[in-house]
Amino acid sequence: MAAPRVCVLRAPGTNCDLETAFAFNSCGGVADAVHLYRLIERPAMLDDYQILCIPGGFSYGDDIGAGVVFSSQLRSQLGDVVQQFLTADKLVLGICNGFQTLLKAGVLPYGADGWGKSDRSEADATLTWNHNGKYTARWVHLKVAGSNNVFLRDIDELDLPIAHAEGRLVTRSESIVDKWRSQRQIALQYAPWARGSDGASHPLNDRWDANPNGAVADIAGLSDPSGRVLGLMPHPERFLFATQHPHWTRLRLEGAGAGYKLFQNGVNYFE
Incomplete structure (x- = not known):
């Protein structure tokens, strides 16, 4: 079977498109970094792809909010073609700014069924400023929270880096989180423990050390x-190789990094 084609959709300000395309290519996919304006000019080109990925970065400089302009263009100018893509047996991945874009566009948490909702004022959730009000860049430990998501198959926990200022997931009501749990939509959570340089797991007593942005229910991916x-705030494309981990020598890590498996799962879905 032909290798799946991946559209890594970038906009002005996106800065993680090349390494994200490299990640998919390394796993056997065929990825193209496609500018949003090209897709707006010829929306039908999305039909040629099996995976749509919106990578990290700062689309439109986050001038009026992270992912706001990008999400507006998806809905207003590419609504029909995105609806067709979501309805087909295809995959969508949003990383950091891409997660913000998917959530604010309504692709998440609803999927194909909720894409047609026009009133975003009643959205179930959004991503907003970290609880510390600052851009935060560090490594976090994550656990897969009972999700059936394709990208997370056979993954239980993993270390990944974060780098964002607006990564705190908040919901319109507490019942939203309960609904997500019942539908197995909580994909990743910040874990209350971390793997130390000795290779052992150590509990994190400080809540903000475990959950650095203050997301509700410790949610890092949806x-x-x-x-x-799948949308997630951490960057799997920044941990494709063991040597990218800050403790790789102490832990004697070799081969692929934990983020590699996520991209591999996406490509393998089309075997």
């Missing part, structure tokens, strides 16, 4: 109900 759409 799935749609079908399990074919």
Whole structure:
């Protein structure tokens, strides 16, 4: 079977598109870094791809909010073609700014069923400023929270780096989190423990050390109900090789990094 094609969709300000495309290519996919304006000019080109990925960066400089302009263009200028993509047996991944874009566009948490909602004022959730009000860049430990998401198959926990200022997931009501749990949509959570330089797991007593942005229910990643759409704040494309981990020598890590498996799962879905 032909290798799946991946559209890594970038906008002005995106700065993680090349390494994200490299990640998919390294796993056997065929990835193209496509500018948003090209897709707006010819929306039908999205039909040629099996995976749509919106990578990290600062689309439009986050001038009026992270992912706000990008999400508006998806809805207003590419609504029909995105609807078709979500309805088909295809995959969507949003990383950091891409997660912000998918959430604010309504792709998450609803998936294909909720894409047609026009009133975003009643959105179930959004991503807003970290609890410390600052851009935060560090490594975090994550656990997979019972999700059936394609990208997370056979992954239980992993270390990944974060780098964001607006990564705190908040919901309109407490019942939203309960609904996500029942539908297995909570994909990743910040874990209350971390792997130390000795290789052992150590509990994190400080809540903000475990959950650096203050997200509700410690949520770091969210799935749609079908399990074919994933948005996450951490950057899997920055941990493709063991040597990228800050403790790789002490832990004697070798081979692929934990983020590699996530991209591999996406490519393997089309075997």
